[in-house]
Amino acid sequence: MTAAPPRVVSPFEGKLLRVLHCFLGQVPLEQALPVIAEQSPRPPALSRACVELVQESLAKGCLLYLVRAGGWRRDRFLRNGQPRDGRLWDRSPPEELALTFSRHALEFLIWITAQKTGDTEPPLRPPDAELTPADRLLLFLAHEALRDTEAAAPLRAKPAFANHGLLRLAYPDDYAGTSAEPDFAPWVTGLGAVILEALQPWLAARWTKLVRGQAHVGDWPALAAQGAEEERVLSAFTVAAEKANRPDVTRFILHAAGTLLTSDVQANAFFAGLQGTGPAKLADRLEVHRRALALPRHLERLQAWERRARGVGFLDEDYAVSQLWKSDWERLNGDELTDRARALVKQVEPLKVQ
Numbered sequence: 001m002t003a004a005p006p007r008v009v010s011p012f013e014g015k016l017l018r019v020l021h022c023f024l025g026q027v028p029l030e031q032a033l034p035v036i037a038e039q040s041p042r043p044p045a046l047s048r049a050c051v052e053l054v055q056e057s058l059a060k061g062c063l064l065y066l067v068r069a070g071g072w073r074r075d076r077f078l079r080n081g082q083p084r085d086g087r088l089w090d091r092s093p094p095e096e097l098a099l100t101f102s103r104h105a106l107e108f109l110i111w112i113t114a115q116k117t118g119d120t121e122p123p124l125r126p127p128d129a130e131l132t133p134a135d136r137l138l139l140f141l142a143h144e145a146l147r148d149t150e151a152a153a154p155l156r157a158k159p160a161f162a163n164h165g166l167l168r169l170a171y172p173d174d175y176a177g178t179s180a181e182p183d184f185a186p187w188v189t190g191l192g193a194v195i196l197e198a199l200q201p202w203l204a205a206r207w208t209k210l211v212r213g214q215a216h217v218g219d220w221p222a223l224a225a226q227g228a229e230e231e232r233v234l235s236a237f238t239v240a241a242e243k244a245n246r247p248d249v250t251r252f253i254l255h256a257a258g259t260l261l262t263s264d265v266q267a268n269a270f271f272a273g274l275q276g277t278g279p280a281k282l283a284d285r286l287e288v289h290r291r292a293l294a295l296p297r298h299l300e301r302l303q304a305w306e307r308r309a310r311g312v313g314f315l316d317e318d319y320a321v322s323q324l325w326k327s328d329w330e331r332l333n334g335d336e337l338t339d340r341a342r343a344l345v346k347q348v349e350p351l352k353v354q
Contacts, residue, residue: 007049012040016113017053023141024061029149035113036151042114046106054106062099062137071198076324077248081317083324088198097194099134108138108160117146118154126160128183133191140166147174165237166196170206172233173213176225182233184240188249196249204255211260211270211295218275220288227291234298245318247305247325254332257299261340267293267347289348296341302329303338 009017015035022032046054071088078084084091104126111124126135139160146152155161156174168175168182175182186192196203210230217223234253241250271292278285290297306329309322316322329335 007053009047009050009053010043012043012113013046013050015040016046016050016109017057019113020054020057020109021061023138023145024057024065025141025145026057026061029145032145033149033151036146036149037116039116039119040114042110046110051106054109055101058101058105058134058138059099062134062141063097065141066137066195066198069199070201073201075197075200077197078246078321078324081245082320088194091197092194096191099137099191100132101134101138102130102132104131105135105138108135108142112142116154117151124158124160128160128163131160131186133186133195136164136166136186136192137195139164140170143167143171147171165240166199168233169237170203172229173210173226175233176222176229178229182236184237185244188240188244188246193244193246193249200249200252200255203252204259207252207256207295208259211256214270214292215272217271218273220274220276220278220285223271223274224288224291227288227294230294231291231298234294235301238298238301242305245321247302247321248328250302251328251332253295253298253302254328254334254337257295257337257341258332261296261337261344263340265340265344267344270296270344286348290345293341293344293348296344299334299338299341303334305329306334 018027019032019035021027022029066088074085074087074090076083076085077091079091089097107126108124111122115122115124143152143155143161143164146155152174156167156178159180161167162175162178162180163183165182165184165187169184169187187196214223214226217226238250241247267289271289274288278288305325309326309329312319312322
């Protein structure tokens with residue numbers, strides 16, 4: 001068999017592919033960062049060879065990322081209102097797992113290769129309604145790769161990133177104080193929900209690290225802002241999941257709580273790093289402490305789901321959904337974790353009338 005001839009790309013296209021491979025975790029950030037930090041003349045078009053390489057890299061790289069993040073695990077999630085067991089590819093037919101990228105994915109790669117992330121012209125404003133779940137996954141991976149660089153802050157200010165539900169769910173500390181509302185609708189239905197299933201272990205670990213990291217925040221306003229954003233994100237995400245009848249995609253919250261809320265946990269573990277005496281008013285100081293307990297306090301919301309699920313009868317339409325949530329709640333010790341969370345809240349609200 002004759003080997004296919006090598007595909008030749010232009011210098012700009014080589015830079016674009018290097019940036020993409022960085023986002024996919026295939027080359028070190030240090031190799032792509034100089035490209036992202038500088039402006040490069042934008043070509044009128046990309047060659048067929050480059051487009052084919054981008055398509056192949058996206059299809060293989062994003063799927064591999066999801067498999068490694070958690071798609072390889074055997075688990076149970078809902079499909080059309082019924083629980084399905086197995087790995088990601090066992091729960092869904094291949095056609096439902098296809099990662100379809102629109103032209104906006106390629107436009108983003110061209111933009112970030114040609115422009116600095118802080119540039120306003122040309123604008124980066126892909127129509128939200130035209131973005132596919134795969135497009136949004138690429139934006140998530142781009143932010144994840146650049147998160148600890150100077151390019152991250154201006155990128156987060158772009159509308160496609162500011163409203164990005166998965167980014168807001170994964171990195172509420174990065175978005176503390178922002179006025180933009182997160183959009184979770186694309187992540188609780190269809191392929192977006194499947195992506196979220198694969199990321200459950202990653203999200204549980206991310207929230208565990210996030211909440212534990214609060215113990216190193218010394219600034220009172222900063223911790224208050226982070227806690228407020230955590231609360232806003234968890235609440236909005238839960239509302240979206242409830243509306244879509246997908247309580248199972250919130251399971252990572254219970255996993256994170258199971259790690260954080262040990263039997264001997266104390267409330268000050270969530271805000272031990274605060275420096276000085278804080279606000280002059282006791283009520284304001286207590287409010288910062290309360291904000292720091294955003295995840296533990298959210299368990300009462302999830303417990304309310306379990307209580308309602310008990311009343312769903314065998315012949316009711318949502319019986320299978322409710323049974324799966326009840327099973328998750330019992331298996332992950334939801335009631336015990338909620339009791340511990342209430343005890344923490346009482347520690348920071350000693351004067352509250354019950």
